[in-house]
Each structure stands twice: as C-alpha cells, then as structure tokens.
Amino acid sequence: MARAYARGRFMSGLAPNLILLVFSISCIFPAVWLFYSSLKGKSEFYANPISLPHSPSVDQYVAIFTKSKILLWMWNTTRNSVLSLLIILVLGFIIGYFLSRFRFKGRNALYNYYLLGMLVPIHALMVPMYVQFTQTGMSDKWFTLILPYAAFGLPIAIFLVDSYVRSIPIEVEEAACIDGCSFHRTLFSIVLPICRPILFTVGIIQFFVVWNEFTFALILNSKDSLMTVPVGITLFKGQFVTDYPKMMASMLIAIFPAMILYFAFSKQIIKGMVAGSVKG
Amino acid sequence: MNQAMRPSRKSFAMYMLPGFFLYTFIVFVPIVLAFYYGFFDWSGGTKMTFIGFDNFTALLKDSVFIQSFYNNIYLTALCVIGQVGIAFVLALMLHSKRVKLKSLHRTMSYFPSVLSAVVIGFIWTMLYDYNYGLINIILKQIGWGQWAQPWLNNESLSLTLVAIPLIWQYIGYYMIIILSALSAVDQQVLEMAEIDGANSWKKAVHITLPLIKNTLAVCVTLSIAGTMKVFDHIYVMTGGGPGTSSNVMALNAYKTSFLTYKMGYGSAMSIGVLILSLVVIVGTRWIMGSFTKEREVR
Numbered sequence: 312m313a314r315a316y317a318r319g320r321f322m323s324g325l326a327p328n329l330i331l332l333v334f335s336i337s338c339i340f341p342a343v344w345l346f347y348s349s350l351k352g353k354s355e356f357y358a359n360p361i362s363l364p365h366s367p368s369v370d371q372y373v374a375i376f377t378k379s380k381i382l383l384w385m386w387n388t389t390r391n392s393v394l395s396l397l398i399i400l401v402l403g404f405i406i407g408y409f410l411s412r413f414r415f416k417g418r419n420a421l422y423n424y425y426l427l428g429m430l431v432p433i434h435a436l437m438v439p440m441y442v443q444f445t446q447t448g449m450s451d452k453w454f455t456l457i458l459p460y461a462a463f464g465l466p467i468a469i470f471l472v473d474s475y476v477r478s479i480p481i482e483v484e485e486a487a488c489i490d491g492c493s494f495h496r497t498l499f500s501i502v503l504p505i506c507r508p509i510l511f512t513v514g515i516i517q518f519f520v521v522w523n524e525f526t527f528a529l530i531l532n533s534k535d536s537l538m539t540v541p542v543g544i545t546l547f548k549g550q551f552v553t554d555y556p557k558m559m560a561s562m563l564i565a566i567f568p569a570m571i572l573y574f575a576f577s578k579q580i581i582k583g584m585v586a587g588s589v590k591g
Numbered sequence: 592m593n594q595a596m597r598p599s600r601k602s603f604a605m606y607m608l609p610g611f612f613l614y615t616f617i618v619f620v621p622i623v624l625a626f627y628y629g630f631f632d633w634s635g636g637t638k639m640t641f642i643g644f645d646n647f648t649a650l651l652k653d654s655v656f657i658q659s660f661y662n663n664i665y666l667t668a669l670c671v672i673g674q675v676g677i678a679f680v681l682a683l684m685l686h687s688k689r690v691k692l693k694s695l696h697r698t699m700s701y702f703p704s705v706l707s708a709v710v711i712g713f714i715w716t717m718l719y720d721y722n723y724g725l726i727n728i729i730l731k732q733i734g735w736g737q738w739a740q741p742w743l744n745n746e747s748l749s750l751t752l753v754a755i756p757l758i759w760q761y762i763g764y765y766m767i768i769i770l771s772a773l774s775a776v777d778q779q780v781l782e783m784a785e786i787d788g789a790n791s792w793k794k795a796v797h798i799t800l801p802l803i804k805n806t807l808a809v810c811v812t813l814s815i816a817g818t819m820k821v822f823d824h825i826y827v828m829t830g831g832g833p834g835t836s837s838n839v840m841a842l843n844a845y846k847t848s849f850l851t852y853k854m855g856y857g858s859a860m861s862i863g864v865l866i867l868s869l870v871v872i873v874g875t876r877w878i879m880g881s882f883t884k885e886r887e888v889r
Contacts, residue, residue, distance in 0.1 A: 327684035327685075327687060327689065327690050328689070328691060330681070330684060331684055331685060332692075332696075334681060334696075334700060335695070335696045335699035335700050336699070337759070338700050338701075338702050338703050338759075338763060339699050339702055341703075341711075341714045342702075344714075345714070356723070357722075357723060360723040360724075360725070360728065361725060361728060398613075402609060402610035402613070403610075405606050405607070405610065406606075406607060406610045406611075409603070409606060409607055421611075424619075427618070427619075428618045430869060430872060430873070432819065432820045432841070432864060432865060432869075433820065434820060434822055434840070434841035434844055434845070434861075435625065435844070435861040435862070435864040435865035436618075436621040436622065436625065436861065437844060437849075437857075437861065438625060438628065438844070438848045438854055438857045438858045438861050439621035439622070439624035439625040439628060439858060439861065440617070440621045441848070441849075442624065442628070442635075442854065443620065443624060458617055459617050461613060461617075462613050462614050462616070462617030463617070465610060465613070465614050466614075484596055485596065488596045494596065494597070494598040494602070495598075495602070497596075519705045523705075523706070523707035523708060523709075525707070525708060525709055525822070525823040525826075526822055526823070526845075530845075530849060540707075541708075541709040541823070542709075544709060544710070544713070545826075545827060548713070548827075555717065555723060558713065558717075559717075562710045565707065565709075565710055566706055566707060566710050569705055569706065569707070570702075570706075573702060574698070577698045577701070580705070581701050581767055584764075585764075585767050585768050585771060588764075588768070588813060
C-alpha cells in the first residue's frame with residue numbers, strides 16, 4: 312500500500328518534471344552544442360564530438376567572417392525582412408481596415424480572394440514564378456525576394472487586422488469625423504495606433520517566416536551577392552563537408568539574430584505567434 | 592458607416608490597389624500560368640510545343656510523383672501523431688501543479704520553432720552522421736555498436752528519420768497552443784471528478800480532451816498543412832534520397848523543374864501538388880469542422 316502510494320507520487324510528481332526537463336534541454340541542446348563545438352579545432356572535434364573544448368578558440372569565426380560572404384548575406388536577409396515587413400504592415404493594415412469597415416460590392420469575394428493565399432502551397436508556384444520573374448527581368452535584383460515575401464505575408468495580416476478592427480467601436484472614427492478630422496488623418500493617427508498590438512503580432516510572425524525563408528530565396532535569386540543566410544549556408548555544406556566545426560560556427564552565426572530576438576522577447580513572441588496561428 | 596466618413600472613390604482605389612496588384616501578380620497570376628505551361632513540352636527556352644493533356648496524363652502514371660505523394664501522407668500521419676500527440680501529453684504535464692519551472696519549459700521548448708528549417712536540417716544531419724553523429728556515439732557507448740549505421744543512407748528508414756526533426760521542432764509550438772486551451776478549462780470540473788475518484792488518465796481522456804477538442808482540431812489542421820508543404824528540411828537532410836525514398840511532392844517538383852529543366856512537366860506537376868494539397872487541407876478542415884460542430888450540439 313505504502314509502496315503503491317509512493318509509486319503514485321513518483322509518477323505524478325517526479326516523472327513529469329523529469330520528462331519535461333529532458334525535452335526542454337533537447338530543445339536548446341543543439342544551440343549549445345553548436346556553440347561549444349564551434350570553439351574547437353577540426354581534429355579535436357573529430358576525436359570527440361561531444362566533449363567540451365580544451366582550449367577554446369575563435370579561429371572558426373575569424374575564418375568565416377573573413378573568407379565567406381556571411382555578413383553580406385546577413386545584410387541581405389535583414390534588408391529583405393525589414394522592407395517586406397514594412398510593406399506587409401502598411402498594406403495589410405489598409406486592406407484589412409477597408410475590408411472590415413466598408414461594405415461594397417465584391418467585398419466578400421475580395422476577402423476570400425486574399426484568404427486563398429493562405430491555402431496555396433508556395434511550392435506549387437515555383438515554376439511559374441521563376442518564369443515570370445526571369446521574363447520580366449525581375450530576378451536577381453535587390454527587391455526580388457521582397458515581392459513574394461510581402462505578397463504571401465498579406466493574407467494573414469489582412470485577416471488579423473480585419474477581425475481586430477471589428478472589435479474597435481465605430482464611434483472612435485465618428486468622433487474624429489465630427490471633430491473635423493479628415494479620413495486619411497483618422498486612418499493613420501487614430502486607427503493605426505489602436506491597431507498597434509495586432510500589427511506587432513503580424514510583425515513577429517512574419518519576421519521569423521521571412522528571416523528563415525528558403526524556397527523563394529533558392530529559386531528566384533542566383534547571385535552570390537544577393538543571397539540570403541539560409542541559402543548561403545547550404546553552400547557551406549559542399550565547401551566545408553569535412554569541416555564540421557566550421558559548419559557549426561556558420562550555423563550559429565546564422566541563427567544568432569533570431570536567437571537573441573527570441574530570448575529577449577520570448578513572452579511576447581510566443582503569445583503573438585500562438586494568437587496569430589490559432590485565429591488564422 | 593456614415594457617408595461623410597467614407598473616403599472618395601479615388602482615394603479608396605488609391606488605398607486598395609497597390610496591395611491588390613502586388614498580391615494578384617505574385618499569388619494569382621502564377622497559378623494561371625502554371626495551368627498554361629502545363630500544356631506544353633518546354634525546357635525553359637524559346638521552343639514551346641503544345642502537347643495538350645500529355646503532361647497531365649503522364650503525371651498520373653509517374654510512379655515517382657505518386658510515391659512522393661504517399662511519402663507526404665506518411666510524413667503527415669507521423670507528424671500529426673507526433674507533434675499534436677506528444678504536445679498534448681507534455682502540455683498536460685506542464686499544466687499540472689507539481690511541475691516546477693513552468694515558464695522556463697515554455698521558453699525552451701518553443702525555441703526550435705523559430706529556428707531556420709535549414710539549420711535544423713543540418714543539425715540533425717550531424718546527429719545522424721555515421722562517424723561523428725551523436726546517435727552512433729551513444730549507441731557505441733552503451734554497447735550497442737552493432738546498430739550504428741549511416742542512418743540517412745538507409746532507404747527503408749530515411750523517411751521516418753526525416754520526420755523526427757520535423758516532429759521535434761514543432762512540439763513546443765503545439766504544446767503552447769494546447770496549454771493556453773488547458774488554462775481556460777474550469778478547474779472546478781476537474782476537482783469534482785477527482786472527488787468522484789477519477790485518476791489523472793481518466794480526467795485527461797474524459798474531461799480535458801472533450802473540453803479542448805476545438806483547439807486540438809486547430810492543431811491537427813495546422814500540422815497537416817505544415818507537413819504537406821515540407822521542403823527545406825528534406826532538401827538539406829537527404830535531398831529526397833537515397834534513391835527516391837524520402838522524396839516529397841514539393842522536392843520532386845523542384846527537382847523536375849530546376850535540375851532536369853522539364854518546365855512544362857514541372858508546371859503540370861505544380862498543378863498536381865496544388866490540387867492534392869488543397870484536397871488534403873480543405874478536406875481535413877471540413878472533417879474537423881463537422882466533427883467539432885457535431886459535438887458542440889450534443
């Protein structure tokens with residue numbers, strides 16, 4: 312009896328704690344492993360891939376920063392992310408607001424037309440988009456990737472803004488109108504600030520999508536100087552195939568910005584992404 | 592809305608059109624083009640030969656394409672069970688009062704979801720590596736060295752092995768979603784059941800599960816939609832191999848179009864991918880929708 316009770320206590324107390332701890336550690340272990348392994352030399356890593364480095368050195372990082380274009384790729388990825396986010400937020404806010412507030416002919420058709428974008432698998436559009444971009448001379452340009460990132464980010468932004476604006480009482484705009492505020496000013500200096508929380512959510516979701524995006528970056532751009540980080544590091548695989556520590560250093564560099572952002576704002580990021588995905 | 596508050600027709604159009612054009616050009620036009628190109632024998636150059644439905648009929652007989660579809664379905668089944676199933680169990684644990692460090696667990700377990708699929712793929716390629724991979728090292732340490740093998744080169748295992756990182760990466764994501772539903776469940780209901788003598792298994796299955804079924808349905812739908820379009824992980828880990836054993840639809844379409852330059856056939860395949868994905872995704876949404884509605888009425 313006492314033993315059964317003790318076992319029950321163990322099952323309900325210690326076991327869940329232990330299982331969760333093992334799982335949580337497995338989630339950050341890769342980043343930790345990348346970090347300390349990247350401080351090792353090649354031969355040291357091959358002698359024992361899991362031991363801590365004897366004499367940590369930053370040689371791998373020096374080599375990557377000086378010999379590869381990773382800084383340039385990071386700049387490209389950052390530029391793509393910032394500009395496409397800006398477009399998504401501005402256009403998503405405007406279209407979402409209009410679809411939410413105004414009743415006009417074809418409004419529902421337009422709404423569903425935008426929602427369609429969330430269902431279309433992007434891999435079904437690889438060939439036609441490649442042809443379209445090369446024939447119009449839009450591939451291999453600095454703005455090439457911003458267009459699909461913005462277009463495919465629009466539906467979720469429109470959807471979230473639309474349902475958010477619905478919760479704002481129309482009296483807010485009516486009051487502004489009575490006070491003589493023009494439509495444009497009402498939109499940008501009154502409605503926009505009210506929508507800040509939902510725009511923040513959209514921004515978070517889309518930042519990680521764009522930062523990690525791979526398919527479009529792979530097919531629409533062939534220029535080394537415009538490459539993004541995810542595509543760039545796949546090149547390392549061929550180059551450093553026998554040099555794991557260098558691979559690991561480059562991957563740590565690749566995830567570093569997202570990692571810092573995540574751990575700095577994890578609460579808001581988790582909340583925003585979950586809210587966005589469940590509603591979507 | 593009051594007429595005075597409406598913008599003029601002109602400014603209405605000025606606001607709506609930029610987004611509309613961008614979206615139409617990038618999302619809608621390619622779908623139409625894919626249909627069009629699908630009717631041609633075309634390798635990307637200036638020579639395009641109209642061949643009617645030949646590409647589409649060939650697609651239906653293409654064993655590699657059909658296998659890649661089945662692989663997608665297999666991966667989806669594994670991922671739904673793995674991601675949502677494990678996430679549900681972990682969320683129940685994390686929700687229990689006896690578990691410590693709750694917010695740390697949340698932060699840590701969600702972390703892989705924000706990482707690049709390419710990096711996840713590389714990390715797991717290293718874990719599966721024959722000489723230096725963690726899995727073989729552990730097997731050798733515990734004396735099961737004979738099981739050590741170049742994991743991703745194993746034709747019959749590759750697809751399942753590719754599913755593991757996919758499952759692992761998103762458990763935290765679904766766990767957090769389920770956790771937020773769990774915290775909305777009325778604690779008194781569970782306390783009453785406890786008084787009536789229900790153990791934690793019975794509470795989970797007969798009380799918690801029915802109460803959060805809508806959230807679980809959302810998770811299943813998200814997981815299916817996510818796995819149907821998997822590409823990056825497999826591109827990095829196996830490239831679809833060995834042979835075509837871990838090929839999926841997206842990767843197959845990519846290889847057909849961009850490595851062998853069968854643009855016409857690749858377009859027909861794109862349409863195939865589009866239709867099959869939509870059937871699976873819309874189909875599950877419909878099933879999930881009717882499933883949850885039916886229960887609500889009762």
